Amino acid sequence: MDDKELVRLVQSGQKEYLNEIAGKYYDDIYYFCTYQTGSREDAYDLTQETFLRFIRYVDSYRYRNLPGYLLTIAMNLCRSYFHESGRTRLEFEYREGDRSKDNHKENRDGSVQMEGLEESQVLAEALMQLPDMQREAVLLHHFYGYKNREIARMTGASYAAVKSRINQGIDKLKDLLDKEDFYE
Amino acid sequence: MSSGKKKSWRFEIDETRKQEGLIQIKRAVQEKKVRYYPSFLACLIEQLRYQTWSFWVLQGGMLVLALVLIRYLNLPGGDGEASITICSLFMVLTGNVCLSGVSRLFSWHMAELEQTLYLNLRQMVSIQMLLAGMIDLAVLGLLVIFCGGRSGAGTGAYLLYMLVPFLWSDILYLHMLTALRGGLRGYRQLSAGVLSGILAVFPVFVEESYHLEYLMVWGIAAAVGIGVLILEIRRLFGKIEGGEVLCLN
Numbered sequence: 001m002d003d004k005e006l007v008r009l010v011q012s013g014q015k016e017y018l019n020e021i022a023g024k025y026y027d028d029i030y031y032f033c034t035y036q037t038g039s040r041e042d043a044y045d046l047t048q049e050t051f052l053r054f055i056r057y058v059d060s061y062r063y064r065n066l067p068g069y070l071l072t073i074a075m076n077l078c079r080s081y082f083h084e085s086g087r088t089r090l091e092f093e094y095r096e097g098d099r100s101k102d103n104h105k106e107n108r109d110g111s112v113q114m115e116g117l118e119e120s121q122v123l124a125e126a127l128m129q130l131p132d133m134q135r136e137a138v139l140l141h142h143f144y145g146y147k148n149r150e151i152a153r154m155t156g157a158s159y160a161a162v163k164s165r166i167n168q169g170i171d172k173l174k175d176l177l178d179k180e181d182f183y184e
Numbered sequence: 185m186s187s188g189k190k191k192s193w194r195f196e197i198d199e200t201r202k203q204e205g206l207i208q209i210k211r212a213v214q215e216k217k218v219r220y221y222p223s224f225l226a227c228l229i230e231q232l233r234y235q236t237w238s239f240w241v242l243q244g245g246m247l248v249l250a251l252v253l254i255r256y257l258n259l260p261g262g263d264g265e266a267s268i269t270i271c272s273l274f275m276v277l278t279g280n281v282c283l284s285g286v287s288r289l290f291s292w293h294m295a296e297l298e299q300t301l302y303l304n305l306r307q308m309v310s311i312q313m314l315l316a317g318m319i320d321l322a323v324l325g326l327l328v329i330f331c332g333g334r335s336g337a338g339t340g341a342y343l344l345y346m347l348v349p350f351l352w353s354d355i356l357y358l359h360m361l362t363a364l365r366g367g368l369r370g371y372r373q374l375s376a377g378v379l380s381g382i383l384a385v386f387p388v389f390v391e392e393s394y395h396l397e398y399l400m401v402w403g404i405a406a407a408v409g410i411g412v413l414i415l416e417i418r419r420l421f422g423k424i425e426g427g428e429v430l431c432l433n
Contacts, residue, residue, distance in 0.1 A: 011218065011220070015213055018216070027194070030202070059219045
């Protein structure tokens with residue numbers, strides 16, 4: 001069932017479809033919150049709060065782009081996460097046992113999987129070095145596949161500003177990762 | 185959602201934490217009461233459905249009158265300046281007649297009744313203004329296209345001569361909607377009409393007011409008028425929201 005139909009059903013009173021929406025987009029929102037905040041633990045709370053806010057305002061939501069709308073809620077929550085808690089992001093937070101879990105994965109699934117996990121860690125740490133706005137734009141463009149114009153609408157920035165943030169962010173990432181062909 | 189180019193940025197999610205989150209979401213879903221919020225277009229269609237036949241006759245009548253006026257003013261031997269005055273008077277009249285829909289929402293305790301019934305008065309006023317604006321624009325367009333060129337003033341100047349009295353009469357009218365809600369409310373429409381008419385005819389008494397050298401003054405009057413009209417609409421919405429004029433009991 002497509003998003004438009006899901007939203008239509010919810011707004012016509014069949015609220016159980018909200019669970020389907022949450023299940024469908026939970027992971028995407030979680031990854032976004034993790035990369036934005038650098039905290040894998042807090043990202044669970046932020047993801048939950050994203051869907052709770054969506055549930056609160058779904059009655060008056062006019063369908064356009066559901067994942068984009070959810071990401072916009074998540075983006076605003078991540079922004080206030082730092083603002084309200086006074087926290088500063090220093091490095092990507094890994095939970096206890098992540099490394100051993102990764103090694104376990106390697107032994108079970110093979111070395112390719114391990115490379116993927118290591119790559120995500122390196123990438124996450126490099127992303128943490130970017131300013132908030134640049135990281136936001138890079139994530140939405142390169143990881144979530146949004147066009148510059150869509151990001152401009154979601155973030156409230158101008159098209160030129162988004163383009164510049166993405167270019168500068170990617171240049172910095174390339175320097176940090178020292179891999180010219182990372183995003184090719 | 186994802187681009188599909190790179191998946192390596194996705195790592196393993198703690199399924200227990202995810203399920204905990206989904207359970208909380210499920211609880212919120214169970215408590216949720218879905219309300220129906222019609223879109224602006226749905227509201228517009230609904231409002232159009234409930235317009236009275238006299239409203240449509242009046243709007244149609246204004247358009248027919250505009251066409252008759254154009255036909256009359258385009259007859260050979262017409263006076264350019266007189267044509268401007270007649271047309272600006274007609275524009276003011278059209279503005280007042282079209283805004284009567286808004287006026288009805290504020291008449292004889294109607295606003296209080298509408299608010300008490302939890303009707304969205306702001307939205308209703310917006311839709312009525314939109315309808316009035318559409319008819320006004322149609323009449324203005326007809327007058328400028330068919331009479332503007334023949335008046336000798338040029339289309340741009342002619343548009344200004346029409347716009348200034350129209351804008352200021354609308355400001356006056358909207359102001360009266362909230363200012364005269366006391367004992368004078370019965371005379372509101374009449375007073376607004378008379379004052380607006382005087383406003384539209386006023387330039388005739390100022391010598392050479394329709395000459396090109398005064399065009400800058402007309403431009404300033406139009407720019408200020410647009411600004412004041414926006415402020416007046418904001419004030420009107422503020423009064424509706426604040427309820428200091430509308431008595432809610």
